[in-house]
Amino acid sequence: MRFRPGFYNTLYRLKVAPWDTGCRPVLTELVDAGRLTPADYPAVADLGCGTGAESVYLASKGFDPVVGVDFSPVAIRRATARAEAAGVAHRCHFYQADLTAPEVPGMTRTFDLICDFGVVDDTEQEDREAAVRLIHRISRPGSVVLIWAFQGDKSKKRWPATIAPMLAPGEEKALFGECFDIEYLPTRPNTLMLWMTRRTQ
Numbered sequence: 001m002r003f004r005p006g007f008y009n010t011l012y013r014l015k016v017a018p019w020d021t022g023c024r025p026v027l028t029e030l031v032d033a034g035r036l037t038p039a040d041y042p043a044v045a046d047l048g049c050g051t052g053a054e055s056v057y058l059a060s061k062g063f064d065p066v067v068g069v070d071f072s073p074v075a076i077r078r079a080t081a082r083a084e085a086a087g088v089a090h091r092c093h094f095y096q097a098d099l100t101a102p103e104v105p106g107m108t109r110t111f112d113l114i115c116d117f118g119v120v121d122d123t124e125q126e127d128r129e130a131a132v133r134l135i136h137r138i139s140r141p142g143s144v145v146l147i148w149a150f151q152g153d154k155s156k157k158r159w160p161a162t163i164a165p166m167l168a169p170g171e172e173k174a175l176f177g178e179c180f181d182i183e184y185l186p187t188r189p190n191t192l193m194l195w196m197t198r199r200t201q
Contacts, residue, residue, distance in 0.1 A: 008072040012051060020050055023057040024117060024148070026185065026193055031061055036144075038062035041112035045069070045138055047099055047131075048119040052079025052092065059088035063113070067106045068094045100130035110140040120175070121149035124165045132175050145180065145196040147172070152190050167192065 011017040030036040042064055046055045049068030056079070059066045066088075070076055076096040083092035095105040099119055120131050135145055150166035167175075172182060172194060180196040187193035 008070075009074045012072055012074040012078065017050070019118065020053070023053045026148070026187075027054055027057065027115070027146070030146075031058075036113065038064065041144060043067075043109075043111045044113045044115065045107065045111040047114065047116045047134075048122075049079055049094065050075045052082045052094065054115055054117065055079060055092050055094070056082050056086050056088055058113075059083065059091040060086055064091040066092050067111070068092065069097050069099055069104060069106055070094075071096065071098050099134055100127040102130075104134060107134060107138050110138050110143065112143055114139055114143060114145040116145065117148040120147060121151070121166050128165075128175075135176075136179060139198045141198050141200065143198040145176075145194070145198070147192065147194040147196065148187070149192045149194075150190060151192045 008017070012020065027036075038061060044055070044058050044063045044066040046052075046058075046066060046068040049055050049070045050072070052068055055066045055068040068076075068079055070079070073096045076094050079092075079094045080089070083089040083094070093106060097105045100123065114135060116135065120128060120135075123131050139145060149172075151169060151171075152166055153169065172192060176182060176196055179200050180198055183195040183197075185193040185195055
């Protein structure tokens, strides 16, 4: 990975991580619109869960179980505390682990909904391949994968390439197109928001 756990630990400890501002609006909008329901997608994997905002939100809406994994122990401690404070600790299970490892705690089953808000695009080369393999491994036909990522020309060393490895134009199709139908949700420039439905084993 480009940034190691110590970098993220520091941001989470100081509470200055720019993405750690609560549950992402795209997720709440999908739930409010009835597109994501606990009846249709009960079991959730939250990859790179950070301090658990998305995990706890989904658990509060009835999704169960919700399994969050992050390689920052500081983030996992805060996610666990967040779930306890919200009264959904019985539905949330958090693990501190490297999502590019051959075996990842909590990721030994398949899930109906998989959220990746900034994991795949924050990896490179072998780590990216490992993260993609994990998504394939924990999904099954009908599973939905939500991916948010920076996207742009990697050869141009300007934002966002200066802060994240990001996905090259069309790379999402190379990584996932063989097994997933890909829908592009509205998002801001230089980013991707994907709704991907698993269609094959």
